[in-house]
Amino acid sequence: MPIRQLASFVSIFFLIATAAILLLINLDGSPVGIHRYSGGGWGIFSCLLLAASIGGVSLAMHYRTIRQIRGHLKSAAADLNLTRLDRGRGPLVPVIEALNEILDACDNAISRSRLQAKELEIQLKVATAERQHAEAIIYSISDGVLVTDPFDELVLANESAARTFNFELSQADRSPVDRVLQDPKMIELIKEMRQSNSRSGRRIVEHQVRTPLGERVFKITLSCVAEQASDPILRDGKPLPELGEHGAGVVVVLHDMTREKEVAEMKNDFVSNVSHELRTPLASIKAYVEMLIDGEAEDDRTRREFYEVIQGESNRLSRLIDNILNISRIESGLVKISKLPQSMSVILKDAIDVISPQARGKSIEIVEKLTPIFYQTIADRDMLYQAVLNLLGNAIKYTPENGTITVENTVDEAKKTVITRIIDTGVGIPPKDLPFVFDKFYRAEANNHMAKGTGLGLSLVKHIVETVHKGRIFVESSVGKGSCFGFELRLAD
Amino acid sequence: MPNNKTILVADDESHILSVVSMKLTNAGYTVFTAVDGQEALELATAQRPDLLITDYHMPQLSGLELCQRLRQNAATTGIPTIMLTARGYNLEPSDTEQNGIHRMLSKPFSPRQLLATVNEMLALPAAA
Numbered sequence: 001m002p003i004r005q006l007a008s009f010v011s012i013f014f015l016i017a018t019a020a021i022l023l024l025i026n027l028d029g030s031p032v033g034i035h036r037y038s039g040g041g042w043g044i045f046s047c048l049l050l051a052a053s054i055g056g057v058s059l060a061m062h063y064r065t066i067r068q069i070r071g072h073l074k075s076a077a078a079d080l081n082l083t084r085l086d087r088g089r090g091p092l093v094p095v096i097e098a099l100n101e102i103l104d105a106c107d108n109a110i111s112r113s114r115l116q117a118k119e120l121e122i123q124l125k126v127a128t129a130e131r132q133h134a135e136a137i138i139y140s141i142s143d144g145v146l147v148t149d150p151f152d153e154l155v156l157a158n159e160s161a162a163r164t165f166n167f168e169l170s171q172a173d174r175s176p177v178d179r180v181l182q183d184p185k186m187i188e189l190i191k192e193m194r195q196s197n198s199r200s201g202r203r204i205v206e207h208q209v210r211t212p213l214g215e216r217v218f219k220i221t222l223s224c225v226a227e228q229a230s231d232p233i234l235r236d237g238k239p240l241p242e243l244g245e246h247g248a249g250v251v252v253v254l255h256d257m258t259r260e261k262e263v264a265e266m267k268n269d270f271v272s273n274v275s276h277e278l279r280t281p282l283a284s285i286k287a288y289v290e291m292l293i294d295g296e297a298e299d300d301r302t303r304r305e306f307y308e309v310i311q312g313e314s315n316r317l318s319r320l321i322d323n324i325l326n327i328s329r330i331e332s333g334l335v336k337i338s339k340l341p342q343s344m345s346v347i348l349k350d351a352i353d354v355i356s357p358q359a360r361g362k363s364i365e366i367v368e369k370l371t372p373i374f375y376q377t378i379a380d381r382d383m384l385y386q387a388v389l390n391l392l393g394n395a396i397k398y399t400p401e402n403g404t405i406t407v408e409n410t411v412d413e414a415k416k417t418v419i420t421r422i423i424d425t426g427v428g429i430p431p432k433d434l435p436f437v438f439d440k441f442y443r444a445e446a447n448n449h450m451a452k453g454t455g456l457g458l459s460l461v462k463h464i465v466e467t468v469h470k471g472r473i474f475v476e477s478s479v480g481k482g483s484c485f486g487f488e489l490r491l492a493d
Numbered sequence: 494m495p496n497n498k499t500i501l502v503a504d505d506e507s508h509i510l511s512v513v514s515m516k517l518t519n520a521g522y523t524v525f526t527a528v529d530g531q532e533a534l535e536l537a538t539a540q541r542p543d544l545l546i547t548d549y550h551m552p553q554l555s556g557l558e559l560c561q562r563l564r565q566n567a568a569t570t571g572i573p574t575i576m577l578t579a580r581g582y583n584l585e586p587s588d589t590e591q592n593g594i595h596r597m598l599s600k601p602f603s604p605r606q607l608l609a610t611v612n613e614m615l616a617l618p619a620a621a
Contacts, residue, residue: 272580276550279579283510283600290604291512296519309508399604450552 006297014053015231021046026240041434058091065092069099082107131275142306144218144254147225148190155249164211164218164254181211186220186252193222193250216258225249229269264438273455277320281313288313312357319393320385323460327440330463337468342379344372344409344418351388352407355396362401366392369408376492377418378471387464390457391485398450411491421486428479438462458485465489498615500525501542503533503559504577505551509600513570513577514606515548517611534562537569541616546607552562560592573614577602593596 017090021042041423077084083308084100087093135156146159148154154172163168166179172180178187185207192204202223209218225248288306297303329335352366359366370385395405403425429437432442440459465471465487478481500522504510507528514524525531525540531553537545545563549556556576563569574593576584579600587595596610 064496274581279600281508283504283579283602284512286601287509287512291516294515294605309512355566415531 007475010052010056012053012056012057014040017053032443037375062090062092065090067094073099076103080110082110128309143256144291144372146177146190146252146254147249148177148194148252149249150194151186152194152342154180161254164209164216164256166212174474187343189220189222190250190252193224194248197248204398209254214258219252219255219257221255223251225251260353270455274320274324280318281317284313285310285317309452314356318327319389322397323390323456326383326386327456327460327463330460330467335468337380337383339378341376341378342377342381343373344379344382344420344489345373345475346377347379347381347384347420348388348407348409348420353387355389355392358393361404362396362399362403364396364401365397365404367404367406369406371409371411371418375411375418377489378492379489382465383464385469387461387487388420388422392463393486394457395426395483396420398447399424403437403482416491416493419488421484423482423484425482428481428483429475429477430479431477434475434477438473459484461487495521497523499542500544500546500611501524501525501527501533501537502555503530503551504548505529505554506548509548511579512604513607516608520566520608520612524609525604527617528552530556530559533559537563537572541568542572544574544611546577547574549580549584551577554569557592557594560594564593572573575607575610575614577607591621598613602613 008236069085069092071081072085082103084103085096087096087100104223112240116153138156139158142160145156145158146154146161146166147156154173155174157167157169157172160171162172165183165186167180175195177190181187186209189203189207191203191446201223205220205222207218207220209216288310291297292303292306299308326335348370349368353367356366392405392407399405406421406427408423409418409420425448427450429444429447433442436442438458438461440456442459443455462473465473469489471487473485473487475483498536500517502513502517502524503512503526504512510528512525514526517524525536525542527536527559530547530571533545533547533548533551534554536542537559547556547559551559553563556578560574560576563572563574565595570593572593573595575596576589577596577598577600581597581599584597588594595614598607598610
């Protein structure tokens with residue numbers, strides 16, 4: 001039964017009852033039965049009935065207002081539309097005012113929450129962007145990066161690390177390191193670091209890794225990720241136990257130092273080779289001078305031989321120093337180049353004249369097949385001369401006694417080029433070494449015993465021909481038969 | 494003033510070879526020369542010199558390898574040896590001790606000092 005009807009029914013009932021009782025009292029002053037027991041009791045009873053009936057009537061009258069309040073609150077709860085209630089009139093006004101205060105407070109609280117939510121949303125976007133940015137930086141750096149969590153699972157890795165340890169980046173996320181990495185030593189290092197849980201300390205280890213590109217030496221820097229104690233890490237919504245028990249995550253940075261090591265080794269070899277190369281002619285000069293001073297050379301012919309040795313070795317020393325300086329100048333771009341029309345044949349002739357005594361010492365014959373000198377090329381004379389001397393010097397070094405060295409140049413009028421070839425009957429270069437002979441410090445292992453060298457001569461020749469003169473250098477060789485080193489330069493117009 | 498001592502000199506640098514042999518010949522020694530380690534080994538075995546002067550970095554057989562081979566052969570094991578090298582820093586003291594190398598002289602060197610060392614090792618009075 002609706003409340004409203006019940007209230008009307010009850011109030012009408014009480015009204016009629018009250019009226020009837022009052023009527024009885026007024027008609028004869030003492031109603032039968034009731035009056036007999038207590039005269040005041042009827043008065044109180046009737047008063048109560050009257051009050052109840054008035055209450056019922058007023059309840060019925062305010063029902064409308066209450067219903068409105070209820071409807072308003074319901075809709076407010078449903079869509080959080082917290083507008084104030086109509087204050088109206090009557091005894092419900094204080095209630096309505098109190099409700100309005102509550103509504104206002106809720107409305108304020110909701111507005112504040114919305115604002116906070118908005119702010120958090122912006123912060124989240126910024127944080128996401130920052131994280132992506134940081135990840136992009138980590139992915140782009142050439143050093144390998146691995147980050148693990150306190151459970152030794154991979155949380156972050158970059159391309160370089162994936163390449164080094166040969167794993168698929170997309171499949172490695174959140175996988176245990178011992179499943180991702182095939183390197184027991186690396187896994188052990190990560191676990192040790194996590195267990196040591198040193199928040200400030202770093203550990204730097206040199207470690208050799210078998211990568212798909214072969215053995216590489218890495219400088220590995222391990223450090224613990226410092227987590228804030230007040231900011232517990234959540235895992236599946238549950239905070240982790242204190243770091244003290246499980247240790248923090250670990251950041252691993254892998255720096256490939258294979259090349260650096262090679263360069264350091266090369267430099268060391270270079271310095272030791274150069275010093276040896278410098279000492280050898282110097283030793284002859286010093287010894288022969290002392291022999292002359294001590295009067296060991298008894299006749300003029302011997303003395304003259306000694307002077308020639310000293311002169312030859314001095315020249316060798318200065319050629320060597322020139323080589324070292326020139327290569328370093330050309331490489332650093334500091335070299336002064338003066339290009340003028342030159343005849344390749346003249347330069348070749350000059351070089352042959354200088355090197356001939358050395359060839360004669362090994363009974364090597366030098367055969368000249370030179371073009372007429374009027375063919376000219378625009379070149380730096382001193383540099384080309386140096387290049388030819390280096391090639392001739394090598395030919396003598398690697399050709400056994402009684403061999404032959406042919407120096408020839410040919411002109412291709414159609415292509416407007418001049419090609420110089422220095423062909424020896426020497427030991428030749430194994431095919432596996434051939435692509436590297438112009439590399440700095442490279443010396444063919446097989447022929448190392450044949451002669452001493454800095455590994456600089458051919459590198460300088462290549463620089464002079466290609467870097468300085470924009471020409472082309474080439475080599476052909478056959479083990480046991482000999483080598484042909486040559487270069488092609490443009491003829492002057 | 495010839496003496497009856499023979500010396501084998503091994504060096505791939507012909508100028509060094511001739512200057513050393515001239516200095517020693519002038520001092521009365523009989524000198525054999527070799528241009529690489531292999532030739533030196535053959536000559537040492539055949540001639541049994543009283544002293545060996547060898548370079549370190551040589552074709553075929555290095556000075557060190559030469560000394561090792563000579564030590565292995567009973568006939569040549571006791572030959573006193575001087576190593577004359579520009580690469581002395583490449584050698585550990587143990588290398589020289591174990592291979593019977595008694596003296597190290599570094600290049601550039603003084604022929605005068607070399608001769609004095611040779612005389613001292615062969616227990617002859619210093620040359621005038």
